[in-house]
Amino acid sequence: GESVGLHLPTLSVQEGDNSIINCAYSNSASDYFIWYKQESGKGPQFIIDIRSNMDKRQGQRVTVLLNKTVKHLSLQIAATQPGDSAVYFCAENRGSARQLTFGSGTQLTVLP
Amino acid sequence: ETGVTQTPRHLVMGMTNKKSLKCEQHLGHNAMYWYKQSAKKPLELMFVYSLEERVENNSVPSRFSPECPNSSHLFLHLHTLQPEDSALYLCASSRRDRGSDTQYFGPGTRLTVL
Numbered sequence: 001g002e003s004v005g006l007h008l009p010t011l012s013v014q015e016g017d018n019s020i021i022n023c024a025y026s027n028s029a030s031d032y033f034i035w036y037k038q039e040s041g042k043g044p045q046f047i048i049d050i051r052s053n054m055d056k057r058q059g060q061r062v063t064v065l066l067n068k069t070v071k072h073l074s075l076q077i078a079a080t081q082p083g084d085s086a087v088y089f090c091a092e093n094r095g096s097a098r099q100l101t102f103g104s105g106t107q108l109t110v111l112p
Numbered sequence: 113e114t115g116v117t118q119t120p121r122h123l124v125m126g127m128t129n130k131k132s133l134k135c136e137q138h139l140g141h142n143a144m145y146w147y148k149q150s151a152k153k154p155l156e157l158m159f160v161y162s163l164e165e166r167v168e169n170n171s172v173p174s175r176f177s178p179e180c181p182n183s184s185h186l187f188l189h190l191h192t193l194q195p196e197d198s199a200l201y202l203c204a205s206s207r208r209d210r211g212s213d214t215q216y217f218g219p220g221t222r223l224t225v226l
Contacts, residue, residue, distance in 0.1 A: 034214060043202050043217035044155075045114065089155070093213050099167075100215060102155040 012109045019077040021106050023090035026071060032093040034100065035064060035075045039086045047075070047088075077108075085110045115139040116218035118203050124224045127193060133221045135186040135203030143208045144186040145215060146178060149200040161186065162208055193225045 013019045025033075031052040036044035050057045050064045050073075057064050063076040073090050087105040094101065115138045125131050137144060143162040147155045160167040161180040168178075175197075177189040186203055200222050204215040 032213065036217075041219075043114070043116075043118075043204075043219045046214055046216060049214055099157060099160065100213065104152065104154045 009104070010107045010109070012111055013080050014111050015080060015082060017080055019075075019080045019084070019108060021075045021077075021088050021108065023073040023075075023103055024071060025073065025090075025092050027092065027094050027101075028068075028071065030092040030094050033064070033066060033073050034091045034093075035062075035073075036089045036091065036102075037084075037086045038089065038105070044089060080108075080110050082110045082112070084108060114216045114218065116203060116205055116216055118201075118218035118221050120221060121219060122222045122224075124226065125190070125193065126226050127195075129193075130189070130191040132190065133188040133201055133203075133223075135188075135218055137184055137186075137203075137205035137216075137218075139205055139207075139216060141205035141207045141216075142183050143206045143213075144180060144183070145204040145206075146176075146186065146188050147202040147204065149202055149220070155202070159188075190223075193223075195225050198223055198225045 034049045035047040037047050038044045048059045048062050048064050050066050055066050061078045065074045077084055085108055087107050089102050089105045091100040091102045117136050119134045145160050146158040148158055149155050157169055158172045159178040175192050179187040200220045202220045203218040206213050206215045
């Protein structure tokens with residue numbers, strides 16, 4: 001079946017370093033992708049999104065890259081801070097269905 | 113705060129109880145969603161209410177019953193639940209007619225079924 005998945009379930013980085021969280025998707029019809037951050041005890045929080053007609057989008061300290069050739073999405077966090085520790089999900093929107101399909105998440109831990 | 117509130121935040125119930133979860137959105141959105149989040153599993157879409165239309169995941173048991181009286185309020189009625197229904201239940205909302213479907217989530221209700 002088609003799915004959204006994450007390459008690594010956990011990622012540990014030193015404070016101040018850059019983080020890269022990866023996501024693979026298999027549905028070439030998906031036209032919209034979102035990254036969410038979920039801190040312990042809270043609901044998922046929107047971080048950044050990107051449409052399939054783009055390959056890069058930047059926000060504040062975050063960049064999302066989309067490679068449609070290999071169906072790969074990544075989230076880059078610059079100068080990672082302790083407050084960035086959370087689970088990060090990617091989600092895809094499969095066109096006419098207009099419903100999001102979520103990956104299982106990557107736990108990011110920022111080390112002092 | 114995302115503009116989506118959920119009550120209660122925590123709920124413990126027995127298998128014979130009846131309870132309801134409430135969600136309210138203050139974002140002017142026209143679609144609302146219920147998700148189930150279990151440990152180490154992707155978010156599972158349960159129900160969607162969009163422009164007064166209801167869409168449901170056919171795998172959701174009938175012991176879960178949604179109600180959407182208007183575009184700002186969403187309920188999930190629970191009855192005769194099973195221990196495996198223990199999970200975090202998340203509500204979300206979005207604006208579906210603006211070309212993007214970014215969903216904004218509430219904090220969730222942590223449900224424990226004894």
